[in-house]
Structures are given as structure tokens and as C-alpha cells.
Amino acid sequence: MNMPTDQAALDALIRQRLDEILPQKLEELKASKTPSMSIIATKGTLDWAYPPFILGSTAAALGWDVQIFFTFYGLNLLKKDVGDLKVSPLGNPGMPMKMPFGPDWFKGIDWNKFLMPNLIQSNLPGFESVATMLMKQTIKNNGVATIDELRSLSKEADVKFIACQMTVELFGFTHDDFIEGIDYAGAATFLPVAQQSDVCLFM
């Protein structure tokens, strides 16, 4: 019996069968795998509160497994009351300053463009509160969900919330400051899950 020839014939046969079977098998495996997403939320302002909860809740609605790791200022998004999140025009020249009321021509004016430099606006007493109030009204006018609503929907859809324990302590928070159902952990918990995630985002 000539072994090398048999071996070569066998290899050729296996290669041929693999070419035939593998693409379909890979498709099946891909279709059966639940997509997953890991997000790191590091910002604690009203505007930056939206991306993690919008993408998290939507991914969950698509049937994905989602985890959001909240660290540094992102911890603010886990507080029991998210009603006091603010948005600041300071250092944020990309933020349009439009009025959420009045006739259309008035609402269309971007006050940031010509009224006064961003730095001066931001130093007016109470300007941050005014900007926050205006944004909240705009959010409401446009049928956009509140952060509290998006967070509840995310939670309901089994989006996993993880708070960074190190920054909880660093900023003097206690677990009582936050909503129920959060895991407290560190980078070593986040990374292995993130490694397996199809989508990984830093916000």
C-alpha cells in the first residue's frame, strides 16, 4: 500500500468536502450566535447620557446581549434621580442654541452663531441651567424619550449595567446613590466580556 498517495488523496477529498460544507456551516454558526455589544459610558451630562441608553435599548430590542460599563462621570447616569443631569455650552461650540418655542423663523435661529462667544455665554450666571432647560424642552417637543425612560426600557430589556467600583469610591458615592440591579465590578470583569463582543464602544 502506498501511504503517501493515499494520504494525498484523503487530504484532497477532505479539502473538497470542506469547501462544500464549510461555507454553509459558517453561515449556520453565524446565524445561531446572539450578537453582543459592550459600551463604556464615561460622560455624565444630559447630552452624553443619550448614546449609551439609545444604543443599548435598541440593541436589546434587536435581540442582542448588551452590557454597559459606567465609569468616572458616567456613574451619574446610574443615580436614582437623573432629572438633574445638565448640558453645558462651555467648551461645546458644536451645540446649537435654538429656542424651543416661538414662531418657526425664531426657532430656526442658532444663537451660538452670532450672539456672543461661547466662553462669555457660559460665564453668565445660570446659563447652564437655561441651556439645560432649553434642551429639555427641545427633547420634549421632538418626541425624544427622557433619560429615565430610556434607562428603564434598557433595564426591562435585560441590558446589563455594571458600575466601576473604583470610581464609585473615588467620587465618594455609595451603592445607595444608584438604582437597583447594578453589578459593581472592575476592568477585569469588563474586558473578558468585551473581548467576546461583536460591537465595543467607548462613549
Next chain:
Amino acid sequence: MNFDKELDAKGLNCPLPILRAKKALAEMTSGQVLRIMATDPGSVKDFAAFAKQTGNELLSTAEQGKEFEFYIKRK
């Protein structure tokens, strides 16, 4: 078209129409049809992608003025 349940998502913006639809479909049984009314122009592409990803069948999409109507069959 016949439908078993109706969802009024008019005035709601991304991602609320999708989230509400997901919730409504979860309460239905396989083969039942959900009718969704929306005003978010982004919802046209979003419902197509949602159906494709979740395996629920998008039976039809219609536009009447500034309103959109979708029929989705639960898988």
C-alpha cells in the same frame, strides 16, 4: 390589511417606535400581525432593519403625507 394589534408611535422619535414595537410583538403570538403608525422619517429604514435582524416579517411599508404605516408579522 388585517391586523391583530395596533401601535400608535406617532410623535415618537428614535428609538422609541422600535422599542414599543418590540414590546408589542412580545405580547403577541406567532403569525399575528402588528400595525404601526409613526411619524419619524428614520423609522422607514429602522423598521426594515429591525425586521431583518429579529426575523419578524415586514409585510408592508406605506407613506401617507408625513405619516408612515408598517405591518409586521410576528415570527
